[in-house]
Amino acid sequence: MTSIPFRSGPDQAAAAERSDAARNRKRLLWAAKELISECGAGGLTMDRLAERAGVGKGTVFRRFGSRAGLMLALLHDSEVDFQSRFMFGPPPLGPGAPALERLVAFGAGRIAYVVEFGDLVLAAEDASRGRFDVPAAALWHRHIEVLLDDAGFDADSWLMAGSLGAALDPERLLDLVRRHGVAPERLVASWRDLVTRVVRPA
16 A cells, blocks of 8 residues: 655645744744843844844844834734723723723823833834824824713814823833933823813813
């Protein structure tokens, strides 16, 4: 009897390819985090990442598209965590607290997020599609708009949401913290004062 070597079908081959791609992505992200811990986000280049991960530069670009795409991938888990907390988590950041309290908590959460991941956030904003069109940014804007409506804001909540979002701009926040020495707690207090005055004008 002749033994015929078994050949995997299309589904099995695709599954193997997906598995390899997932492993490569994981290895690349791990290598990127190592480089950032050693030299900061500014020192992370596609060339250095390819060398650290032991892959070709083309593999890095195929996986992430651009340096901005790589930064977005690095931010993914932390951003998903933050989104889940303000959409579904406990109050005051999540549902269940008055709208003004949630606005204050949202700003405090964004400030803490930018302080921790600021360099990655700034690098990710270089995405060619535009910083204001990133899905996460659109979600933040919509969240602020909804909270303004819930708080009884009776003017243009869509436009005001953009104005309030500008106060949480990562570049602005990092400049205040790093160049002017403003403590994050002071930023949170300023945000609380701002949204309180918007929602409950004297």
